[in-house]
Amino acid sequence: MNIISIRSQFPSLELKSNDQPTIFFDNAAGTQVARQSIDRLTQYFLSSNANTGGVFETSLRSDELIETCRQKVADFLGVKDRQEVAFGPNMTTLTQAFARAFGRSCKEGDEIITTSLEHEANISPWLGLAKERGVKVRFVDINLEDMTINLDSLRRQLSNRTRLVAVGYASNAFGTVNPVREVAELAHSVGALCFVDAVHYSPHGLIDVKELGCDVLVYSVYKAFGPHLGVIWGRREIMEGLETFHLRTVKNIIPDKFEVGTQNHEGIAGALGSIEYLETLPKLLGKPENASPNNSLPLAMNGIREYEKTISERLLEVFAKYSKIKVYGITDTKRLNERVPTFAINVEGYSAKEVAKKLAEKSINVWSGNYYALEPMTRLGIEEKGGAVRISLVHYNTFEEIDLLDKALNSL
Template sequence: MKFNPEVVEHCRRQFPALSRRVGDLPAMFLDGPAGTQVPQRVIDAIGNYLAHNNANHGGLFATARDSDRLLDEVQRAAADFLGADDPETIYFGQNMTSLTFALSRALAKTWKPGDEIIVTRLDHDANVTPWVLAAKDAGATVHYIGLKHDDCTLDLEQFRQTINSRTKLVAVGCASNATGGVNPVRDISSWAHQAGALVFLDAVHYAPHRLIDVQALGGDFLACSAYKFFGPHTGLMWGKRELLQKLTAYKVRPAPDTLPGKWMTGTQSHESLAGVLGCIDYLADLGHMVAGSDTLDRRAALREAYEAIEEYERKMCERLMHGLSQISEIKVWGITNPTQFDKRVATVSITHDRYNSAELAERLGRYGIFSWHGNYYALQLSETLGREPAGMLRIGLVHYNTTGEVDRLLRALEEV
């Protein structure tokens, strides 16, 4: 069983936010790239922790021991979610941005003048500025990889030519949060490793759409945020064990020197971690449903879920892109060739001939359609395309959206 109407409705019933109305109209959530809605089980998990298990970990009493068990289980669930074989190589923080800034400070201590760092003009600024500032502190040189304006994909030839023996770090996103394009990070990681460089992967926008496999993607570090894949505001970071052990973490003295505690600054939001477990298990249960089996282990169930999600979202994206192509005043930024849709996720940025992105978002909002305007922190991209300060309008489809919503959006855009 894949994503038939019964499965879609089963998913939608689990998200309380989807019952919201704007006047007489049902709300339509196309703002997922800025943060998805959450299923009831995530809300319940957070509330249950605060009501019954709220304590710091490491204590010699019941609620502290419950917290310890929860944190151990979240580590295992996160390892299953990321495809990591070692739960201790995953740690948590406020969000991907905070975790990346902390790691950049540690890595910068290993750099010196003459070293080179590579970032891209396609990425969210959380995968650009932390490395630029760290390079400045170390006296290292930063190179920016450009993009092809026709489809907003990275200039891979420039990428290959820029990596050299002086390169210490390559930072690249798995998928663009603005255009939806999926980058060939496996190839990029291979080029970097051949030159002796490390690779940092931003999987924030990839996580709700494609199955993450840190082994297959090939990076040395990978970060994502649970609030982009149906969970609470918490960031996840994975790194290779030998690197996490070797690097110096900025931490207080009583904090452990062992993984993963070495990299977790201060007490974590335990209630949010309970929600992270809830959203991962929501996805795994979805995998059990589409596979028609409840005997799969969590990783296998997640694989089934994401195969179904990818297929369903691609069909919605094809429908959306076809409809947008019929509206002469709208331009789509990114991959528009249907034969290349395997290289994109269902996130689409558009501009309108007569309305800027804020005006268009406001007009759609009157129809109960929630979309995002501006640059969505993909500042380098927006500047490169000459879209500042207005940016673009972003439409983000995830698996709780429907083809009926796609049609409703297209009708609204035609009326606008």
């Protein structure tokens, strides 16, 4: 894997903090943006900037570009029918919109199941339906020792009242990869839909909605090397059947009925660039011999996954050196398949924020607090103590950067 070439695709990795190269270990809050994405975004303003649906060239170019991007995002998610993909400001807004529309088909006594491992954006929209529609929201229990979801708890709570099961693909706090396929099968066994929050998994591995067998999936492009933009995919028959909150002037067809108001055209162009970057990755990962337009995304994402397992292993070795460091979540290096390199830790004697500040002084960007993973932090009993430090890496991070983190932790 050619890490130097990979890093050169991200101009902002050159940034310095305190006169030192910045170490971006804050990726779970948004990755740095690939050059192809920045170029696409800039190019949109230079050559196509217009509203959609006009008869003149810039508008026609905008229309075409948006559809090209929709196709590329469909490819990224393993979706055949690109009209099943809609854009929006971010995952939270799209999930709220989906939940409200879905709520119109719910009646009192219906149940929605989410899990205690979720980001709040996969909880609050469903709780909103409890208030508005009398829907009961149930929570799948988590195993606190490794921050995994408890499938028996899900099985116990499923019933013919269940309308939807909402689950994250990967935890944005602890890096756990959830058994989404199994969750989808369980949801379907009682006739419920499976809604997947793939925001945190999107920069780390291949998403294939056919493989997952889910019904609706959301992700955010800014977590996967592109600009601030959200994406929702849903099976045609489900999305067509929903009564959304669109304007009278918008046709009641997909994707239009989900894309309320003028879209972020430049962001959509940037999303195209972010996936074009990923398609170049097999070459940079040293797998050009097998690469073809049809399999470049699987090769790229599987290559990322393999590399990231090695950085997870190294990070776990570093944390294990320090008795005062507590890692929440999977720490067994034989279980790296079940996690991505996102780690929530605490250091005895320091608050999470203090650690984040100390690392920032060493030019290492990390997050502290709950990062909207309020429910699992509360379940762990650390919410009121200030949560945990989150160290989250992606494929452009290096072993050298981990060595510098090790040194910084050693100085605490």
